[in-house]
Amino acid sequence: MITVERVRKSFAETTILDGIDLQVREGEVLVLLGPSGAGKSLLLYLIAGLVKPESGRIELGSRRIGMLFQKNALFDSMSVGENLAFPLKELTPLRKEEIEERVRGNLAAFGLAQWYPAPVNALSGGMQKRLALARALIANPDIILCDSPTAGLDPITARQMTDLMAKECAKLNRATIIASHDIPRSLSLAHRVALLSEGRITFSGTPDEFLRGHHPAIDLFLNRDWKEPFPKENPNDRHHIS
Ligand SMILES: Nc1ncnc2c1ncn2[C@@H]1O[C@H](COP(=O)(O)OP(=O)(O)O)[C@@H](O)[C@H]1O
């Protein structure tokens, strides 16, 4: 369970989060949408305890958090296997052999089986994201925070990453927040959607309510009040031209 109440955070004169209220129950996947710079990453950092709020309250049922960082935050100086072993060494009493067994099993589940001894830099962007997700989940956290899990990926890799998240997050069934601006893919994972704009949660509801609802903050985010910049091509016209 994640509870965020009246949380505020500013930098210098600029207020980024201006009274955030949010609750995520155990087993619930909340997708946090919002324009770039709205403060999605900042809110995840606050929940993870990496940044302190200037006011308000953040309560977590547990301190065991798994976080996928927007830029992965993998350890470049360690091998793929060592990256994955790291949370187990830090957080669990498992012995060396048990850790290696768990790491090898996880690498296989994330499609990285033969990369155990490789340096992180040998992996492609999509593989690094999968490794970062595997590292976030390996110590069986109670709370999962995923920051822009498909950012910077090509469409096919983004789809694979989304499918992997659906499978692995469903398996763990924890309180999960996924920050994203990849609307179609992230919505397929969501039980509930929250929109962060102008420092507040301006909408919270089901994916269906988000897509179908008429709400000024959603319309603005989805550019619904915009006119088509170019008229749609009529497929019948194409015949006449060619
Ligand atoms: N440590 C910091 N110091 C100053 N400004 C920051 C800091 N962290 C975030 N910000 C500002 O907060 C705003 C929200 O950033 P971020 O959480 O990264 O947005 P999002 O993830 O929604 O794109 C940005 O304007 C960013 O410049």
Ligand SMILES: [Mg+2]
């Ligand atoms: Mg961000």
